[in-house]
Amino acid sequence: MSENIETLVDVSPPTPGDEPEESPQLSAAEQDAVRELVRQARASGAALTGPGGLLKQLTKMIVEAALDEEMNEHLGYEQGEPEGRNRGNSRNGKRAKTVITDNAGPVQIEVPRDREASFDPVIVKKRQRRLSDLDQVVLSLSAKGLTTGEISAHLGEVYGAEVSKDTVTRITDRVIEEMQAWWARPLEQVYAAIFIDAIMVKVRDGQVRNRPVYAAIGVDLGGHKDILGMWAGDGDGESAKFWYAVLNDLKSRGVRDVFFVVCDGLKGLPDSVNSVFPLATVQTCIIHLIRGTFRYAARQYWEELARDLKPIYTAPTAAAAEAALEELEEKWGRRYPAVIRLWRGAWTEFIPFLDYGACCRIRLQEPVQG
Structure with a gap:
């Protein structure tokens, strides 16, 4: 994750009458199935970026929406409009193309074609295979809460002087239409786990500044992973108060209950x-604890610390993890007391998943290597 800026907030409990509906009752077999889903999610990760990450879904959606609008501009009419009848040129289906992005890996997109083969796309040029720097743009465009001006500024930077401002405006409107449908789609009632994290993204609107983007990835009871939503936050860092609003947004879209919420130690x-x-059950992500540990230690000790941390997060039981933490404190407590305080402070939210196998991880960015 980006810099972990901790924010203390006072979150009021639900007022009378706002209590959640009673959670669905699961049989013993169903509970075992949920545990297995949690094991699988923790073993494989719930990544936003990376070759297996979910960001490629949004990349495909946004790039294809922009390409369709480029084709509308090229032909002078939208698909299905009567103005296009009996014209010399028209749409001629689509062709599949795989492009490589910096953080999402290979993404397969559908590129529209015209009968005269005169369409020359801009966002993905002919014979272009790598889309550099597009991931940050996709993250920004996917975040609910950006203004139309901010979205237009991002797309304007992508297109530069190759297309007119009017064309950028039309592409902006099309992308916003696609994203609004994505933001508002209904969600499952129950999730086995929801992984949440915030990353810093450069947002452009006159000037460039970093803003936190809050992301939630859900694992449903069928084992499917999906980006539940992304939200553009305010300020310079992550806020628990903003997460309260995000989680209420998920609830308003139909989520009644979740077994585990995996997060950092904010x-x-x-x-x-x-x-x-x-x-x-709130579960602290082990990757964030390890990152936090390295922040308190000199780089020369990272490799040794990593070895000494492993018995804690791979322990078969909470008692075994506690014993491993005692050994860590005995060896490192005098040199790095802040490391021990970090683990003690997160202990209640760290130990729940020890009943479910190997450690969980969410990779919104690459973890610190130590």
Whole structure:
């Protein structure tokens, strides 16, 4: 994740009458199935970026929407409009093309064609195979809460002087239309796990500045992973108060209950989660704990610390993990007392997944290597 800026907030409990509906009752077999889903999610990760990440879904959606609007501009009419009848040129289906992005890996897109083969796309040029720097743009465009001006500024930077401002405006409108449908789509009632994290993204509107983008990835009871939503936050860092609003947004779109919410160690975040989903178990992501550990230690000790941390997060039981933490404190406590305080402070939210196999991880960015 980006810089972990902790924010203390006062989250009020739900007022009378706002209590959540009673959660669905699961049989013993169904509970075992949920546990298995959690094991699988933790073993494979719930990545946003990377070759197996979910960001490629949004990349495909946004690039194809822009390409369709480029074709409308090229032909002078939209698909299906009567103005296009009996004209010399028209749409001629689509062709599949695989492009490589920096953080999402290979993405297969559908590029529209015209009968005269005169369409020369801009966002993905002919014979172009790599889309550099597009991931940050996709992250920004996918975040609910950006203004039309901010979205237009991002697309304007992508297209540069190759297309007119009017064309950028039309592409902006098309992308916003696609994203609004994506933001508002209904969600599952129950999720086995929801992984949440915030990353810093450069947002352009006159000037460039970093803003946190809040992302939630869900694992449903069928084991499917999906980006539930992304939200553009305010300020310079992550806020538990903003997460409270994000989780309420998920609830308003149909989520009634979640078994595990996997997150970093942001102060106030467990309160935000349990104010919206009182029965959810809050689990601290081990990757964030390891990153935090390295921040307190000199680089020359990272490799040794990584070896000494492993018995904690791979322990078969909470008791075994506690014993491993005691050994860590005995060896490193005098040199790095802040490391021990970090793990002690996150302990309640760290130990729940010890009952479910190997450690969980969410990779919104690459983890610190140590």
